[in-house]
Amino acid sequence: MELPIRISKDSREPIYHQIVNQFKALIAGGHLSAGTPLPSIRALSKDLEISIITTRRAYQDLEVQGFIRTLQGKGTFVADIAESLKQEVKVTSVHNILENAVETALSYDYNLSQVKEIFLNILQDKEKGDK
């Protein structure tokens, strides 16, 4: 199964971390429902062109945090997670994306009030669009 996971090797975020966060978002967003089988560590490593060391670390993190579970000899599956955890992930992932956007803006030498302006513009456009 091809998963919509895209890692960026240019990012400063460690690769295993990117994988963990994207999996969490997919699970919390309902794209991967509980019980869905996940690719093996080796197969995912091939698809993402990374070593199994990195993939294994990501899977271990996800397992510890309760997002996936491994059944001996059967494979890895999406775990049943609590609604509150899903919400938490959603908030965190939106938070992270916005934070990244702000970082980018700052790196272009915008100041915070300018960033705020851009952000409010986007929100205004959305409101208009919805009407």
Place this chain on the structure above:
Amino acid sequence: MDALLSIRDLEKRIDEFHLGPLDLTIEPGTITALIGNNGSGKSTLLKMIMNLVQPGMGNIKVNNILVHSDNENWKPYVAYQPQTIIGWDPFTGEMLKDLIAPLYPNWDESLFLRMVELFEIPLNKKFSKLSQGVQQKLNLTLTLPRNAPLLILDEPTSFMDIPSKKLLIDLLVDWMEPGDRSIIIASHQIDDIKKLSDYLFVLHNGEVLGHFEKEALMENYARYWLSDSVSEESIPGVVSREEHVLISNNPKETESYFEQMNTKWTNRSSLEMEDIITLLLTKNKGQ
């Protein structure tokens, strides 16, 4: 788990060529790409693992058995595909299968049949009558189903067409599923390195340049675009520079230097695997 293969202080001199000293450990469940320029000693190393060449110094253990001893019980643990196959010419694929399959207790007949079908191999033709690409396909078809814990492939796909190369990668990924097997693959194919390998073992003219975990190696390199040109003095970590573009093999040091010097970069990106390997294998030139 015990190492499938462990090499200690290995050295070999052949005429003017000197290989090693070399240490290498292969853990179960891993794929190691053996990388090096032509004549770097990759094949010689693999032949020493197979006890085809005597080491000058050091030792090699497969499954904890010394390879260069009178105990030959390590041999069924290894399936070796040499770069040039010798002795197969007069036989047909069918005859070769009858000859090879009984030698391996875990021979996987269904995998063999599947590969014959996928690669469309004529089993009734003499090996010498097959094209080089088909010879390699047959060779792989008679190597992978041996299901020996350690698979050694010496440039297995150099003559194969692109779809077959892709197919082989998928077959090897499947083959690794049990998790206790390992592959050492000497290859110049960038896809083999990117999609298969966990570790890279890099040789240059007989000398070991390093044994890297793939991501760790990737993280060791970064490319910087600078807004203004920098002075000609040497910058820590920088291995190549063309006007405003610098490549560093130690981003941490390079960046702290930039910070000190108050130099700003407009962009930073990682390198492609090809570029990293090229840098590794050409950096030593002329030394």
Place this chain on the structure above:
Amino acid sequence: MKDDLKVTMQLMKQELKLSWGSFIGLFLYYSLFTVLFTTGFHAQETRFVGLDLFFLMLFIFGPAWFKPKGLQLQKINGKIFASPSTIMGLHLPIKKQVIVLKSIVQYVIHSFPFQLYMLIMLYLISPDVRNTMELDTYISFAIIWLSFGIYIGFSVLTIDVGSSSNNNNLTIVLSSLLFVAILLLILSFPYFFTYGVVEWTIIIAKKWPYISTLLSISAATVGFFYWKKKLMKQLKQIDYL
């Protein structure tokens, strides 16, 4: 040993499928020489002079001819000459002992039956041979030569296992000189010692049938183990680069 033999047979099965051509070739070849020896022996009035070299060759290099293409000696990556099936065996989980055993068994089945066939035919066809030797003398004579085919003939196997063409020039010159010397010795044998090599073995078989038989069989036994050990050693030492 029993297991080794079993694996050896199993490995040979595929090679033998290729070998029927060589068996026919060998049969015709040895038949041809049987006729040549019979006529030569008759024409020279029971002298064997001039035929020694051929006779010797049939007991040394016999099996090396008519090897199917693809099993013949090959250059391996420029430096080593070896039989391709030796190399193939080394790449597979086959014990070195078995590789050596297989070389020996292959050599024996490509030589012994044909040598025996020639010796029997010589006695049956040629009245001159029968007149020269009684049956018991002839049996001693046959054993002398069949044994020779082992303790000297097996030396050919060292080429099968592999030899480095990397030898220095001195060794090449020396071994060529030795070869020429042996050739000259065989050819000039009748002039120095009245009789040729084959004739001398007839005389020995006549004079000391039991001792010569016993010594030949002993030499063959010792030779067998010597070459086996030598081949093993060679197999362990050579770098098959």
